[in-house]
Amino acid sequence: MGQEESEPIIVMMENHWSIHNRDKDRGNYLPQVLIIGAGISGLVCGRILKDTGFRVKLLEARDRIGGRIWTERSMGFPCELGASWIHGKLGNPLYKWCLNQSFEVMSIPYGGIWFYEDGIPSSHYSIIWQYKKTILGCLSIYLRYRVKQFINNSNIRYDVSVEELASFLYKNLKPQERRFLKWIVELVEAINGAPAGELSIKEVGISEIFKSNLVIKDGYDVLINDVSNGLDIETGVTVKAIEHSRKRVLVHTSKGRYTSDICVITVPLGVLKAGDIDFIPPLQSEKIMAINRIGYGGVLNKVVFTFKNRFWEKGHERITRLPEITDENNEFFGYWADFSRQSGVPCLVAFAGGAGALKMDKELSDKEIKDIAFNSLKRIFGEKVPVPDSWKITRWFSDPFSRGSYSYGSPGSSGAHRRILSEPCQNRLFFAGEATEPDNYGTVHGALLSGVREARRIHGIFCCKDEDYGRIPWR
Numbered sequence: 001m002g003q004e005e006s007e008p009i010i011v012m013m014e015n016h017w018s019i020h021n022r023d024k025d026r027g028n029y030l031p032q033v034l035i036i037g038a039g040i041s042g043l044v045c046g047r048i049l050k051d052t053g054f055r056v057k058l059l060e061a062r063d064r065i066g067g068r069i070w071t072e073r074s075m076g077f078p079c080e081l082g083a084s085w086i087h088g089k090l091g092n093p094l095y096k097w098c099l100n101q102s103f104e105v106m107s108i109p110y111g112g113i114w115f116y117e118d119g120i121p122s123s124h125y126s127i128i129w130q131y132k133k134t135i136l137g138c139l140s141i142y143l144r145y146r147v148k149q150f151i152n153n154s155n156i157r158y159d160v161s162v163e164e165l166a167s168f169l170y171k172n173l174k175p176q177e178r179r180f181l182k183w184i185v186e187l188v189e190a191i192n193g194a195p196a197g198e199l200s201i202k203e204v205g206i207s208e209i210f211k212s213n214l215v216i217k218d219g220y221d222v223l224i225n226d227v228s229n230g231l232d233i234e235t236g237v238t239v240k241a242i243e244h245s246r247k248r249v250l251v252h253t254s255k256g257r258y259t260s261d262i263c264v265i266t267v268p269l270g271v272l273k274a275g276d277i278d279f280i281p282p283l284q285s286e287k288i289m290a291i292n293r294i295g296y297g298g299v300l301n302k303v304v305f306t307f308k309n310r311f312w313e314k315g316h317e318r319i320t321r322l323p324e325i326t327d328e329n330n331e332f333f334g335y336w337a338d339f340s341r342q343s344g345v346p347c348l349v350a351f352a353g354g355a356g357a358l359k360m361d362k363e364l365s366d367k368e369i370k371d372i373a374f375n376s377l378k379r380i381f382g383e384k385v386p387v388p389d390s391w392k393i394t395r396w397f398s399d400p401f402s403r404g405s406y407s408y409g410s411p412g413s414s415g416a417h418r419r420i421l422s423e424p425c426q427n428r429l430f431f432a433g434e435a436t437e438p439d440n441y442g443t444v445h446g447a448l449l450s451g452v453r454e455a456r457r458i459h460g461i462f463c464c465k466d467e468d469y470g471r472i473p474w475r
């Protein structure tokens, strides 16, 4: 395996852990595996297969591994420009992995949401009380929609977009009440990384921000380093085309051609949607339909600010303000989280989603985005906000190797589409990655589970259906 013309070099390194505590030697009868993409799904799949005796190589387009997990350290602390959190402890393999490997986790941000108006904070309890009628009215309409959806499960007619539902609700609200609904919609857009017009109402659930969200003290990439240990990975190799026949797979890249027996494709759905990889022969029409149907191509971006001194109250770790009804969408940086306990310096991170974030990502300069975020902070705290000491912004949409932040449910898409996306082609091409998971898509643990799923599938087809994964650290 490897570049067609040369012999592969498989680097063997000391493992932190191994499913069998050694590399199983099954000789040459197992297929050679080429994995496209060294994000968490590709790494997990590769590591399981390698530890169980397969010859594995990963090709990664970027000059770093981890994909949408990107811990950046130039500000002097582990700053998460991609995924920040492990969402919940219960049943989350990432939490178990951290426990087993003694990676320290912290609950950040902690406590309730603080709504600021002219520099004066109100707790979410008082806002909920103030807007109780609005909330109940919206909830009852929303629940009626969901019940209809449930009754007509197979009927996509009732699957409307968040925007459609919101404009219906707006009509029934007084101007002041609309501010609260606008905040909810903007939050839902940020959580799902998608504009409201493309997002199914099935995705409305803001419980995420109240879940116990954990950060890894030393950075998410400790998991990337842990799982990639000993794997043969080539970075800076962009895959352009994948040719497969009944006998082998031929992969055309920016650095030449690679052959293997089977190939696991883990690139983001946005890369598949954009047609950046040519499949020869083309993928089946059902799979193409699934690629088109599942939502992807919105964005969640971040702006990270650090300050010399803290100017906001200690304990206020979730900070926001209700948007004015007249606010332009692209001014939204309405939700800030305090990461100072992790970074060790005063640090606020803004989250931007929806159409405004998309526009900024495509059209504005770094400085313009930074200024919008700074002004948003001033609207929360008033003029006392000091100039940030250092800052970073992200552009996940313009990034050609992500083309958005993560997949979401668009109206009319369902878990069935994700299952179709995950099905192999002629047992030569296999598909993993967050978008292929029917339940936990859009998350790191979903991506991890998709990598395990495809490793199991490959075991089942080629050797050992009941392979023992007992030593996996996330079990």
Ligand SMILES: Cc1cc2nc3c(=O)[nH]c(=O)nc-3n(C[C@H](O)[C@H](O)[C@H](O)COP(=O)(O)OP(=O)(O)OC[C@H]3O[C@@H](n4cnc5c(N)ncnc54)[C@H](O)[C@@H]3O)c2cc1C
Residues within 6 Å of the ligand: 036, 037, 038, 039, 040, 041, 042, 059, 060, 061, 062, 065, 066, 067, 068, 069, 081, 082, 083, 084, 085, 086, 087, 237, 238, 239, 240, 266, 267, 268, 271, 276, 277, 300, 301, 302, 394, 396, 400, 401, 402, 404, 405, 406, 432, 433, 434, 435, 441, 442, 443, 444, 445, 447
């Ligand atoms: C801003 C942001 C915040 C997030 N926050 C959270 C969070 O708090 N918690 C959470 O659970 N999830 C979060 N997520 C989602 C999570 O990061 C992803 O679901 C997960 O990391 C995806 O892993 P993956 O292996 O499926 O894909 P990726 O990590 O994208 O890996 C795919 C790899 O394929 C490579 N690739 C692409 N094209 C090519 C090509 N042509 N040739 C070769 N290689 C290619 C890419 O460079 C990439 O490394 C967030 C994502 C973003 C963007």
